[in-house]
Amino acid sequence: ENPEYVAQFNARIDAGGFIEPKDWMPDAYRRTLVRQISQHAHSEIVGMLPEGNWITRAPSLKRKAILLAKVQDEGGHGLYLYAAAETLGVSRDELYEALLSGKAKYSSIFNYPTLTWADIGVVGWLVDGAAIMNQIPLCKCSYGPYARAMIRVCKEESFHQRQGFDLLLTMMKGTAEQREMVQDAVNRWWWPSIMMFGPHDHDSVHTETARWGIKRISNDDLRQKFVDATVKQAEVLGVTLPDPALKWNAERGHHDFGAIDWDEFWNVVGGHGPCNVDRLAERRRAWEEGAWVREAALAHAEKQAARERQ
Numbered sequence: 001e002n003p004e005y006v007a008q009f010n011a012r013i014d015a016g017g018f019i020e021p022k023d024w025m026p027d028a029y030r031r032t033l034v035r036q037i038s039q040h041a042h043s044e045i046v047g048m049l050p051e052g053n054w055i056t057r058a059p060s061l062k063r064k065a066i067l068l069a070k071v072q073d074e075g076g077h078g079l080y081l082y083a084a085a086e087t088l089g090v091s092r093d094e095l096y097e098a099l100l101s102g103k104a105k106y107s108s109i110f111n112y113p114t115l116t117w118a119d120i121g122v123v124g125w126l127v128d129g130a131a132i133m134n135q136i137p138l139c140k141c142s143y144g145p146y147a148r149a150m151i152r153v154c155k156e157e158s159f160h161q162r163q164g165f166d167l168l169l170t171m172m173k174g175t176a177e178q179r180e181m182v183q184d185a186v187n188r189w190w191w192p193s194i195m196m197f198g199p200h201d202h203d204s205v206h207t208e209t210a211r212w213g214i215k216r217i218s219n220d221d222l223r224q225k226f227v228d229a230t231v232k233q234a235e236v237l238g239v240t241l242p243d244p245a246l247k248w249n250a251e252r253g254h255h256d257f258g259a260i261d262w263d264e265f266w267n268v269v270g271g272h273g274p275c276n277v278d279r280l281a282e283r284r285r286a287w288e289e290g291a292w293v294r295e296a297a298l299a300h301a302e303k304q305a306a307r308e309r310q
């Protein structure tokens with residue numbers, strides 16, 4: 001790689017500038033962005049499934065309309081992100097093939113089941129809450145198309161988080177049975193949610209993402225911010241977070257919390273979580289059943305092109 005180009009690239013990053021698709025960039029920068037952006041896109045697309053599971057069973061028209069809008073937003077986020085990845089010279093077909101063959105990663109969190117309606121509220125509150133915490137710094141990441149996509153995504157995630165909190169608040173004002181459902185869902189989703197931030201910093205292998213201004217805040221720092229913010233929200237809701245070691249540490253100015261079960265995390269990331277097999281089977285089914293749409297769109301485009309040539 002031409003040292004002059006490398007120096008210019010580094011200077012741009014150090015000055016807080018954006019790198020755009022046609023700018024020169026080191027191969028490893030391109031590769032790590034394709035990796036992260038495509039994993040992120042896959043997470044959005046697979047992330048439609050746990051909530052999609054409840055659309056037909058939403059308890060009212062209002063809740064159904066909200067849930068439909070949220071799941072559609074996630075599909076939209078996936079599409080922006082695939083488009084952002086394509087600006088780096090990969091095709092959407094390649095990326096999709098990597099997802100469907102099980103080669104590509106997507107967020108561990110979407111391999112857990114949504115067992116009750118309270119899970120839908122908890123996914124909004126905790127999972128979208130964690131997603132926003134991680135994505136706000138990405139609005140300032142060094143790659144322009146990714147940073148710009150994140151601005152709109154974060155606005156929509158903020159609506160997602162609030163609808164989850166509102167749903168839970170409504171249930172907490174309901175019957176004792178509803179309150180128990182909420183607590184049970186919190187108990188099941190708390191640890192997987194804090195695992196979303198990834199391994200501890202000393203095990204986080206992609207240090208280049210920090211050096212190149214892709215990741216602005218480390219996995220552990222974001223996780224700590226999330227725990228601190230969520231404790232207060234749990235108090236407002238009136239639920240208990242399932243961690244006896246969770247307590248305020250005045251010296252650090254942060255909450256301490258218990259040890260994360262990394263065996264569980266790597267097991268889920270490695271394809272052996274409760275729903276990994278179902279999630280991929282569902283994506284493959286959707287891909288196969290959508291073949292006629294892709295074929296029809298291609299045939300239509302060819303016909304139009306032929307008409308224009310006449």
Ligand code: FAQ
Pocket residue numbers: 035036039040041043044047048074105106107108109123127128131134195196197198199203204205206207209215219269
């Ligand atoms: N799950 O060296 P690091 C959403 C992998 S939000 C699975 O620390 P990095 C919205 C990692 O890929 C969820 N794998 O990696 C929504 C790497 O493996 P590799 C998606 C994980 O990249 C809400 C290895 O471990 N958000 O979808 C996970 O520097 C509700 C070593 O890790 C994003 O993707 C995990 N949780 O940091 C939708 C945000 N954590 O690639 C529906 C963008 C780590 O070498 C409903 N991504 N790994 O094979 C990021 O910010 C980063 O990629 C991190 C990981 C922070 C996820």
